[in-house]
Amino acid sequence: MDEVFPVRVPVPDLRDVAAGNAGIPGVWHLDSGRPGPRVVIVSLMHGNEFQGASVLARWLRAGLRPARGALTLVFANLDAFSRFDPADPTLSRYVDEDLNRVWSPALLDGGRDSLEMRRARALRPVVEAAEVLLDLHSMLWPSDPVMIVGRDPAALALARAAGAPPPIVVDGMRPEGPRLIDHAPFAVPGTGRLALLVEAGQHWEPETEMVAEACASGLLRALGMLPPAAPVGSEARGEVWTEVWPEVWTVSGCVVAASRGFCFTRPFRGGAVIPRAGTLIARDGEAEIRTPHDDCMLVMPSPRVMRGHVAVRLARRAPPGRGVQVTPG
Numbered sequence: 617m618d619e620v621f622p623v624r625v626p627v628p629d630l631r632d633v634a635a636g637n638a639g640i641p642g643v644w645h646l647d648s649g650r651p652g653p654r655v656v657i658v659s660l661m662h663g664n665e666f667q668g669a670s671v672l673a674r675w676l677r678a679g680l681r682p683a684r685g686a687l688t689l690v691f692a693n694l695d696a697f698s699r700f701d702p703a704d705p706t707l708s709r710y711v712d713e714d715l716n717r718v719w720s721p722a723l724l725d726g727g728r729d730s731l732e733m734r735r736a737r738a739l740r741p742v743v744e745a746a747e748v749l750l751d752l753h754s755m756l757w758p759s760d761p762v763m764i765v766g767r768d769p770a771a772l773a774l775a776r777a778a779g780a781p782p783p784i785v786v787d788g789m790r791p792e793g794p795r796l797i798d799h800a801p802f803a804v805p806g807t808g809r810l811a812l813l814v815e816a817g818q819h820w821e822p823e824t825e826m827v828a829e830a831c832a833s834g835l836l837r838a839l840g841m842l843p844p845a846a847p848v849g850s851e852a853r854g855e856v857w858t859e860v861w862p863e864v865w866t867v868s869g870c871v872v873a874a875s876r877g878f879c880f881t882r883p884f885r886g887g888a889v890i891p892r893a894g895t896l897i898a899r900d901g902e903a904e905i906r907t908p909h910d911d912c913m914l915v916m917p918s919p920r921v922m923r924g925h926v927a928v929r930l931a932r933r934a935p936p937g938r939g940v941q942v943t944p945g
C-alpha cells in the first residue's frame with residue numbers, strides 16, 4: 617500500500633497486563649462483590665488498534681473497581697499486537713485471520729483452525745457471560761468516530777444513555793463475516809444481552825484514545841458501575857463531554873466491491889453526509905454507485921477495498937427524538 621499511516625501516539629507496553637487474572641491470558645475479572653450487571657469491555661480485537669488497550673491498561677494500573685456488578689477487561693489479540701511495527705503499522709491487524717469475523721456458533725464449533733480461531737474459542741465463555749459488551753476499535757482511513765449497535769432497541773437505548781459523543785449507527789448487516797457484536801447472544805433482540813462497538817476515530821491519533829475512554833467510562837456510568845462524578849482518565853484532565861444526545865443513523869445499504877476496479881469518485885471522509893439522492897460516489901468496473909436516498913451517511917468508506925469486501929456502509933438519519941425504525945436484517 618502506498619499510503620503512509622503515521623503513528624502519533626506511544627505504543628503501549630502491555631507486558632504487565634498480558635497474563636490477566638482470570639485463568640485466560642489477557643483477561644481481567646474485576647468483581648465488586650455486589651449485585652449488578654456483568655460487563656465485558658474488549659480491546660485489541662484487531663492487534664494494531666491498541667488505543668482501547670491503552671485505556672484499559674491505565675484503568676487496571678490505577679486500580680479501577682466497579683461500584684457494583686462485575687467488569688471484565690479483555691486484551692483480545694495480544695499475539696497480533698506483539699508484532700506491531702510503527703514502520704508498517706497496518707500489518708499487525710491479525711496473525712492468521714480477522715478475529716472479528718469468526719463469531720458464530722457454526723464457526724466456533726466447527727473444525728477451522730487458526731491462531732485467531734483458538735483465541736476466539738478461549739474467549740468464548742468470557743464474552744458469552746456478558747450481559748453488556750463494549751468492543752473498542754479504531755479506523756485506518758480518516759473518519760469521524762461512530763458507535764455501532766445491532767438491531768436490538770435496548771442496545772440503542774444503552775448507547776444513548778452512555779452519552780458518548782459519536783453518532784450511533786444501527787447496523788445489522790454483516791456481509792464480511794460475523795463480528796463479536798453479531799454473535800448469537802447479542803444478535804437476537806429480547807435476550808437481554810447487549811453489545812456495542814465503538815470505532816473511536818482514526819488509528820494512532822491522540823483523540824481516538826479520548827473517545828474510546830469517554831465511551832467506556834460513559835457506559836459504566838450509565839450502568840451505575842462508576843460513580844457519576846468520578847473523574848476517569850481524560851476526564852480527570854478536564855476534557856469532559858456532558859449532556860450529549862448523539863444522532864442516530866440506520867444502515868440502509870452495504871456496498872460490496874464487485875470488481876477490482878472499485879474506486880470512489882473522491883476521497884470521502886467517514887461520517888460524510890451526501891445531501892442528494894442519486895449522487896455518484898463510486899465506480900465499480902462499469903457500474904455506477906449512487907446514493908440511494910437524501911442525507912446519506914458514508915460509514916467507514918474504504919478506498920483500498922478488495923473485490924468481495926465492503927467498500928462502504930450507507931446510513932439514513934433516524935427521526936430526531938424518536939426510536940429508530942427497526943427492521944429485520
Ligand SMILES: [Zn+2]
Nearest residue numbers: 662665753754
Ligand atoms: Zn477494528
